[in-house]
Amino acid sequence: AQSVTQPDIHITVSEGASLELRCNYSYGATPYLFWYVQSPGQGLQLLLKYFSGDTLVQGIKGFEAEFKRSQSSFNLRKPSVHWSDAAEYFCAVGEKGGGADGLTFGKGTHLIIQP
Amino acid sequence: NAGVTQTPKFQVLKTGQSMTLQCAQDMNHNSMYWYRQDPGMGLRLIYYSASEGTTDKGEVPNGYNVSRLNKREFSLRLESAAPSQTSVYFCASSAIGTPNGYTFGSGTRLTVV
Numbered sequence: 174a175q176s177v178t179q180p181d182i183h184i185t186v187s188e189g190a191s192l193e194l195r196c197n198y199s200y201g202a203t204p205y206l207f208w209y210v211q212s213p214g215q216g217l218q219l220l221l222k223y224f225s226g227d228t229l230v231q232g233i234k235g236f237e238a239e240f241k242r243s244q245s246s247f248n249l250r251k252p253s254v255h256w257s258d259a260a261e262y263f264c265a266v267g268e269k270g271g272g273a274d275g276l277t278f279g280k281g282t283h284l285i286i287q288p
Numbered sequence: 289n290a291g292v293t294q295t296p297k298f299q300v301l302k303t304g305q306s307m308t309l310q311c312a313q314d315m316n317h318n319s320m321y322w323y324r325q326d327p328g329m330g331l332r333l334i335y336y337s338a339s340e341g342t343t344d345k346g347e348v349p350n351g352y353n354v355s356r357l358n359k360r361e362f363s364l365r366l367e368s369a370a371p372s373q374t375s376v377y378f379c380a381s382s383a384i385g386t387p388n389g390y391t392f393g394s395g396t397r398l399t400v401v
Contacts (some may be wrong), residue, residue: 182328182371209390216378216392273397275346276390279332286304 175200177264186254194249196264196284206247207265207276208238214285217263223247234258259286259287290314294379294393301369301400309364309396311379319382320362321346321353321390324375331378337362338383 176199186192186204197203205224209217221232228240247264261283265276292313301307313320320338323331333346337356351373353365363382366373376397380390 177330209389209392216394217380217390218392219389222389275333275336277333278323278331280328 175204175266175268175277177266177277177279179262179264179282181282182280183285184281185285185287188256189253192249192251192254192258192284194262194264194284196247196249196279198243198247198266199245200266201288202268204239205267206240206245207267208232208236208249209263209265210234210260211263211281220249221263232280249267252285254284256286256288259284292379292381292391292393294377296396297394298397299399301398303370305369306365306367307369308366309377309379309398310361311363311393312361313379313381313391314360315381315383315391316359317381317383318359320356321380322352322362322364323378323380324348325377325378327346327356332361334364334367334377337360337399366398367392369398371400374400 178197207222208220210220211217221230223230223240231237236251240247261281263264263281264279267276295310321336325331326388333349335354337343340359343354355363376395378395379393382390
């Protein structure tokens with residue numbers, strides 16, 4: 174069965190500092206990988222996705238993620254965080270072909286930005 | 289604006305009451321999903337509909353039923369609500385074969401007292 178682990182429940186970063194959120198997955202086939210962001214009281218917004226090709230993918234809001242097959246990881250990074258980046262971040266994995274049977278989500282990482 | 293619309297946004301139920309959460313998408317997506325979100329648990333799949341006319345159980349289907357009314361609409365029904373069903377419910381949709389991820393609705397916050 175597929176699974177996603179986000180090891181950090183909370184992360185605190187100073188504004189302007191760099192950020193890395195970790196994600197490890199377990200999946201039997203070639204995975205489709207996603208990062209979503211959820212602001213308080215809101216739905217989930219897609220930040221970026223990986224399906225194939227270049228293992229470094231760029232997303233919205235200045236985020237990027239790197240797929241490392243050997244480590245089963247898909248870590249999210251941002252060079253310099255802004256106070257507006259404070260939110261909940263979810264990594265998700267799905268099957269190749271569109272994920273008709275649903276994505277599997279990690280439990281999320283809560284990002285706190287210190288002034 | 290195109291997207292996924294959920295109603296209602298908030299609901300309080302008494303234990304044993306029933307209700308239906310509505311979801312509609314206008315993106316001509318084939319697949320639709322219902323997730324619940326609980327603190328520290330992430331999102332868990334309740335039911336999904338890969339295409340019009342089909343529904344399947346997800347990870348946590350007990351206590352719920354669904355109906356794929358047509359290609360646009362996918363409803364979630366609680367027949368006899370329990371406090372354990374207090375949660376935030378999200379509907380999502382996707383297009384099979386196009387790896388664009390899911391589009392989520394803004395959620396329904398349900399409290400069962």
